[in-house]
Amino acid sequence: NFSDSSNGNSDSKDGSKDEKKTLKLSLENDIPDLNQVKTTDGISFGILNNIMEGLYRLDENHEAVPAMAESVEISEDKLTYTFKLREGVKWSNGDPVTAADFRYSWLRAIHPDTAGSYAFIIADYVKGAAEFVEGVATDSEVGIVAEDDTTLVVTLNEPTPYFLGLTAFVTYFPLNEKFVTEAGDDFALTTENILFNGPFTMTEYDQAAGVKLVKNDKYWDKENVGIDEVSLKVIKENSTALNLYEAGDLDRVYLSSSDIQSYQDDKEFGTESKFNSWFVQFNLTKAPFDNVNIRKAFQLGYDPEILTAQILNNGSTPASGVVASGMAGVDGKLFRELNPDLVTPNVEKAKEYLAAGLKEIGGTLPAIEILTADDTIAKDTATFLQSEFKKNLGVDVNISTKPYSGRLQAMRDDAYQMGINKWGADYNDASTYMDLWVGTPASPLRGHYSSTVYNDLVAKSKSETDEVKRMDYLLEAEKALVVDDAVIAPLYDEGKAFLQNAEVTNFTIHPYGAPLELKYIKKK
Amino acid sequence: MKKFLAVRIVNILVTLFVIATVTFFLMKLLPGSPFDEEKLAGLSDEDRMEFYARYGLDQPVAVQYAKYMGNLVKGDLGISYYYKGQQVESLISSRIGPSALLGAQAALLGVSIGLILGMIAAFRHNTMWDFFTMFIAVIGVAIPNFVFAALLQYYVGLKWGILPVAFWESYDSSILPTIALSMMVIALIARFMRNEMLEVLQQDYILTAKSKGLSQMNVIIRHTLRNSMIPIITILGPITVSLLTGSLVIENIFGVPGIGSLFVDSIKVNDYTTIMGLTLFYSAFYILTILVVDLLYGIVDPRIRLTGSKG
């Protein structure tokens, strides 16, 4: 059973004018699930983002712009959003996309029977949704109302300045009730059992092999879709992808760190970064990290710049706080610009802290182990830290590598002293990070951190309607977390290095949410 | 024979039952759950339990086990947690095709080349032929097959452009992975064949065969092959299973949508139903292969008789 798609190569050879513009990309892993309410992984998100569309869509600069919605009215208290749908937007089967489709889909996403792990992204914000999830409220009590075919009114719990960005997220995409009910258990398992309203439709779908997308001629903005056909094939091995790229079978490929060196000066070389922050989580209940001075010593005792520049070398940027550097702040300024240089490596100071800490804990350090996952980047990071702590602080640190779920379990079970951890942003606001450490009760996964000062700051940011003030609370909160309490030690914002066919332009990867964006791509 | 088969089939069912049971409980001891735990981290313990309850994962393991076995008896392997919505049966059947094709080809290629090399080595014992053959056999095991695969891909696929670099699109796509997979088989079979042949060549009936005036070739083909087969068949069993059930690395390197990575992935993401489905599939296949191997013993060597329980 070979898929019988013709090889993309042949089209480009006979350079006729009106030839189809095709794009050949690879996926790093299988496509687990295209059922938007349940799926959780970046690959599925990436595909869904291009075959479907929410009320808003992220543009090339990752700003939310109207998509299925033509406009929105936001109430004074910033709690009620009235969306007006575009006239004539259609599903791929010709049915119109209506406000009811959104209501149906959103309710489905939080309904106990059908919800997935991303239910919170609606339930946390929409009024009555949390109660609906618990089963104590009916659907009519949820703040999602389809007033007519083109008007959708949404009521929120708290003013949420980034809500429009959320509506661009996969979980917020519409679904056609009639179609979903008809498809039943087969929904989203084959191309026939899924409806499209995005820039592309899917003509081939094999979880293990990949998908083929074709420009959607029912899409409202099809004039601005630059590519006729996209193939996304599963290639798990980096070196294979690179070979394919060199053979002209791929238009873009990510490089592994050992390959970067030799392509760095190519004009096809580029890097991209994601809102994916790596940091060391200290366990505040385990010696020696129950001592703040020792935490600070370890926090300052290495230079992430060396790690990103010499070892990872993939476009990752050293971090000085926990919030990703590209994250929006306020008034057009980035969060990090408002909160710069929280942690600057300083070996001398680190040694001082260590000495102070040692005094406090009575002289000697216990054996220290750093917990890490088993992927190359995590392991390299651990190796780097180990050698830096040894070199700079004279401390021996052992590495304990565990598989993905094993690391998580160990942290949840409180069986770690320090662990290499990361967090990817779901939306473009610092609260996606700050919410994590609001420990009520304190979570071992977050080092048992529980600070009233911090919790207060975060809580205040939630109810604040003034953007500047809200941001101030969040800035303070990060300072408390990183500088005062030294709960984490910043490492870097994950980046990726890639090679890209020079004929392809406007390739957009969103740093948060659903990353892959094919709508704006142009190819010569 | 009938009795033998009946006894064996009962044995197979019992063994499968034991495997299923042990695997089920061990699997439940694995850390984590089939869900994106990092996302669930925000939830309170109570809310998390509630979430699990939707999948019946809050119940005691014994109850879950009883339910699973109940469904299993009905032939229902359940629905994958990771490939959400997919029936495990259909998941396996959609992935096994490419792996089986590659496996069968690699087994065929590997065994035939291995046999030939092994025979040459035995017949030209202690000559350059022998040394060369054994060198190939050593290389076949000492260098991991992913290195071969990468080299083949780089040179044959990219540099010389003879065959596709990767993807699963036409028959040509299956050639390189087949070759890479068969290296190990060639090595194994050649080594074992050589060893057995050397043994068989010393037997008296080889003299009888020669005394009939048979040519060397005929002596080998007609008299030594079959008598050298017992160990070959023994190792062929596990080899076939591991080949047909896919090789993670080779499939990854050549972008083959096979079953190879499914097992490892499903364990990594705690996809309970898929783990169980694959375990049962794999072990049933393994045990059946062993049964076939045992039956083959009898066919290859008529002196080995099959009996129900007595050896």
Added chain:
Amino acid sequence: MEPLLEVKDLYVSFHTQAGVVKAVRGVNFTVNKGETLAIVGESGSGKSVTSKAIMQLLPDHSASYDSGKILFDGQNILEISDKKMESIRGSDIAMVFQDPMTALNPTMTIGKQVAESVMRHEKISKKAALQRAIEILDLVGIPEPATRVNQYPHQFSGGMRQRVVIAIAIACNPRLLIADEPTTALDVTIQAQILDLLKEIQRKTGTSIILITHDLGVVANMADKVAVMYAGKIVEEGTVEEVFEQSEHPYTWGLLKSIPNLEANEQLYSIPGTPPDLLSPPVGDAFAARNEFAMAIDYEVQPPMFAVSKTHTAATWLLHEKAPDLSTVIQSTERELERTKRRDRKDFAKTDSIIQVHKLKKHFHMSGNSYLKAVDGVSFDIRKGETLGLVGESGCGKSTTGRTIMRLYEPTGGEVYFNGKPIHGDLKKQDENRIRQKMQMIFQDPYASLDPRKKVIDSVAEGIDIHKLAASVKDRRDIVQNLLEIVGLNKGFMNRYPHEFSGGQRQRIGIARALAVNPDVIIADEPISALDVSIQAQVVNLLKDLQHEQDLTYLFIAHDISMVKYISDRIGVMYLGNLVELAPTDELSKEPLHPYTQALLSAVPTPNPKIERGRERIILTGDLPNPMNPPTGCRFRTRCPYAMEKCKETPIWKEAKPNHFVACHLIE
């Protein structure tokens, strides 16, 4: 007469780790068209090596042809190409190998193995070849050949396998047939059939035959010419009459003297001493050291072949003109030569029995519900110090009986008592161990019963190790050395491996192994079948002496009736899993009651060419019936010349005369 094969001055040696074994040292002989040459001689004298050399089938890596020529039809076989040799093998020269048990491919059907040869040389279709195979198998007396062709060797009894091997050899009507001990594994009745068959073939096709055997009776029956080999050389050659009646070489004298006389009651003669070690063969006449007439020159110079007549040559300095007239010498050594009077046969009727076998049954499970009743209700006892001989057709269950008594097989039914205590069923470990030491077995197939990866010393010493009979390593070695000497093997053989020996040498290793643990009872399964007569005599004497000294008890299983008669106090005759007659030896030979016993006795060949040529014997028609489906009633009735209606009932086992048991309806 035209010579077909001429072997000229052939030297063959084996390169082993210990050194060069000079197995063949200047062999010369000629075989003419249509003639039968018998080669007899000392076990290990190079008979098999010579014949394999003619076939070019010696192991490449260790054997070397040092000099000489083998001219077949004037063409030197040693110089022709492999391809040419392949076309000669099978079609021009064919060979029957010494060991039928291992000579057949266990995974190929009998039919294919026979047809293969035909297909190779006659270029006929598979089907036609198989048809031919069936005909040939029929010719060698395999019953129901059409169904048998689809069976595998392990489904054939030893005797039948031997006939298959012969069938393969004669399939393409070879011009020269080399038969290496073709009847050793066969009982006398089948031996007679086979020999007749060979003669028949020779008469029809004019095949020349080289017959290697130690059975001088067979030689007398079959051969035109005889060559006697000793230590890698032919020491005497001549027509049968010349060699048997006017032999010139002292070794030949010794051989002839060793033949047991059916009637005589005296100790067997055997040539004293052990054969030379071919690693360092003596300079002069190899036989000198064992030759009571050796002259000084014998220790210095190898004797040339002296012609006695046109056809008769012998290599001994005794034929040199300067040699003394032996008649005077013989006088002086008369005393030594005189055969010691054999002990009288004891009357064992009153002695306690050491082993009692009661209704012993051993059924082998075949496929499905069918069983092969190898032993089916056999009762007898063996008395302390006696030798009970067990004879019978190949496949009748002799070995199985022995092995079941030995607890090597789990009996299907019946009881076995040792010294009055039951030894069937589960036993305590120490009891088991004790019995294992008290009861020993000499195995029928000497090669297969030796671990190919163990040196002789370790094989022989295995029992010593198990029962911890040696105090030290040196002690152990001494015991083994001593045992080897006792069975007539060179001490130096200790460090060799089984495949480096000749058939007879291996058999003696097996005997030494059984003796090593000082048992009370020895079950000897064909202990002497592969030995030349002199060594047979040596071994038999040894067994007798041991019996005398240590009060040993033997169950002696053999085909060679004359030897069984010689050694046994009583003889049991088996047929198809049943005991049909049991009587004291003299009684049995004088007055056999059962028709089967009568046939058996009549088939024994005598080593006298004149008698052999003209003899008539009762040849049983047909083959042993299928033991899986034996005839009802008396099992012999399908082949019995006196069969009658009543024989459809099972005859009872009765004491026809005192101590003479028989199961036959003829005896009332």
Added chain:
Amino acid sequence: MTNTNLEKYEVKETEGVFREDSFKVVGAKKESQDTIARPHVGILKESWLRLTKNKGAVVSLVIISLLVLLALLGPYMNEYTYEQTDYDKAFQEPNGEHWFGTDKFGRDQWTRIWEGTRISLYIALLASVLDLAIGVIYGSISALVGGKVDNIMQRIIEVLVGIPNLILIILLIMLMKPGIFTITVAMVITGWVNMARLVRSQVFKLKSQEFILASRALGASNGRLIKEHFIPNTLGLIIVNMMFTIPSAIFTEAFLSFIGLGLQEPLASLGVLINDGFEGMRNNFYLLLYPTLVIVGLMICFNLLADGLRDALDPKMRK
């Protein structure tokens, strides 16, 4: 008697062949042939002697010794340690300072490779010991006792093979600390299964052979049969199979290390180095090349040695 010489077999009656007393009857000589042709040497020693005659085996033995020596001393032959990082010197091609180059952390490959060889040799040893101590014994007992016991023992193997290894291994990580010991335990669980099945098939074949019966008749216990007869007669197969267990153990270890069960950074075995080298094989081929060369060298030598050993222990193979 007519004593005429035939022309064919003429004796050259040269001077001095015959003396006065040449034809005097002196009779048989009792002691004349009592020489022991071959000095008694133990089977081990004899095999050793035979082994040393095999050129390939001797060369292999020398190379293996050399590699073992390097594994022991190599890390001390320059000033670097295996964990010492130097980020400015990352990815250096082999040169005078770093004989085998450096990896992405700027660690000296020479030191790391020999350090890794040491570990891989341990793994090889472990795998062989397991194969012999468990696989061979298990297989022999299963075949020898036969019947129900065999049936149960084979079912146990099936269950062991049937339960996904990875699950067991991950559970092991949870139970104990990663490291050599954990690797050892992981390998103990199933490392010997193939050997057991192979030996079993062979013992089945040998079991009914006459020489085994002969040994039984002498009262040999099962243990003795296994030790004295089955193992020596299966040795060829055992050795050949070990030649596969060893590299596959070395790579299993690499896999275990890779998923975090085995060695922890910065320790590395040859397998881990090859895995790492593979990632960068396009641009830093030397990182893959050297550890591969060491392992291939080791395996070729092991094989030649094993072949030599096999032939040396097989009396029929000798010259």
